[in-house]
Amino acid sequence: MSRPVASLALQHLQVLDLTRVRAGPTCCRVLADFGADVIKIEAPPGVDPNENILGERSSYDNQNLHRNKRSLTLNLKQEAGLALFMKLVATADIVVENFRPDVKDRLGIGYEALAARNPRIILASISGFGQDGPYRKRAGFDQIAQGMGGFMSITGKLGDGPMRAGIALADSSAGLYAALGILVALAEREHSGRGQWVHTSLLEAQIALCDFQAALYLVDGKVPQKAGNDHPYATPMGTVPVADGFINIGVGGDGQWRAFCAAIERPELADHPDYATQPLRQQHRAALMDLLNGIFKTKSGAEWIERMERAGVPSGPIYAMDEVFADPQVRHLGIAQKVSDGRPDIRLVGQPVTLSRTPASLVTPIPEAGEHTDEILREAGLDEAQIAALRAKKVV
Incomplete structure (x- = not known):
């Protein structure tokens, strides 16, 4: 047989x-x-x-x-x-x-x-x-x-x-x-x-x-620390609270930062002396995330994700497993x-x-x-x- x-x-x-x-x-x-x-x-x-x-x-x-x-x-x-x-x-x-x-x-x-x-x-x-x-x-x-x-x-x-x-x-x-x-x-x-x-x-x-976290110690001698849901070395990149839960956002560079500021209707933040560059945003991460949390709570996750998509800024929902397999892209990929x-x-x-x-x-x-x-x-x-x-x- x-x-x-x-x-x-x-x-x-x-x-x-x-x-x-x-x-x-x-x-x-x-x-x-x-x-x-x-x-x-x-x-x-x-x-x-x-x-x-x-x-x-x-x-x-x-x-x-x-x-x-x-x-x-x-x-x-x-x-x-x-x-x-x-x-x-x-x-x-x-x-x-x-x-x-x-x-x-x-x-x-x-x-x-x-x-x-x-x-x-x-x-x-x-x-x-x-x-x-x-x-x-x-x-x-x-x-x-x-x-x-x-x-x-x-x-x-x-x-x-x-x-x-x-x-x-x-x-x-x-x-x-x-x-x-x-x-x-x-x-x-x-x-x-x-x-x-x-x-x-x-x-x-x-x-x-552990990849780059292990390399941080091996190359620079620094012991990496916890960062919760934030990316350890890029800001803003992590979870933010929205009106109906939480979403993920990812701002990878100064160009995306400017697009992001426009998308949240706060263009003045793009050149703010505390946030204009990635090192500055990382240095003042706690204050920046407090500010952004207040802004994102005003709209639903779907609204913010749509805005981020139009601006070319990575973002996405945070799914439970049933929601994962109901997502149209996941269904299209056919991994189930x-x-x-x-x-x-x-x-x-x-x-x-x-x-x-x-x-x-x-x-x-x-x-x-x-x-x-x-x-x-x-x-x-x-x-x-x-x-x-x-x-x-x-x-x-």
């Missing part, structure tokens, strides 16, 4: 997905949505005490993370299970894992072992803190990385305590960086014919996401995509990048555990008697 293919872009690749929770599955989701044959390898029922860590298998989170994949149950703690895994490695392109670094070595599936079986294999490893170093064996969770990576120290209002992001920022970004590393390794393999070991961590990914799982109206979050000839798509929901075990084993050359024997021994 031919498998549904989400895209032609990566349909020539096979991925053995040993990951769980979020970072690793995020990486494999990218590959699956662009057509790779991602085989989700999971322990047979009852073997893994944490098998439902993200809730029921059909939950929104699992559906979003594991669409477009096939499922093979395999007990890697049994010798026969490990041998079967290595048989699959021989013809696969990529293995992705997010065990603690010592686990794969203990199982005998580190990069050197995989490469000995298949020199073209690419192993992608995602950990909490890195593959070596003093923290290599520590368990890593997203919020821990947000704290240690500096993000929580620069998020929230000045004077308040640390604040996490409302999403799994370190997890998701580590998964995306791993996918990027895999694609680079695939491109290099076209020349060398050899695979390599790609690895990242939640901690590294979170530090990288349907996938059939017996509920015709289920929608998931699609890939946020479009390829003109080989776009990603959603074709299948999360598979049942072991749904494709027999199919995958037959593809690997096993006959029905061999598959039955593996089941009897609870290897699969």
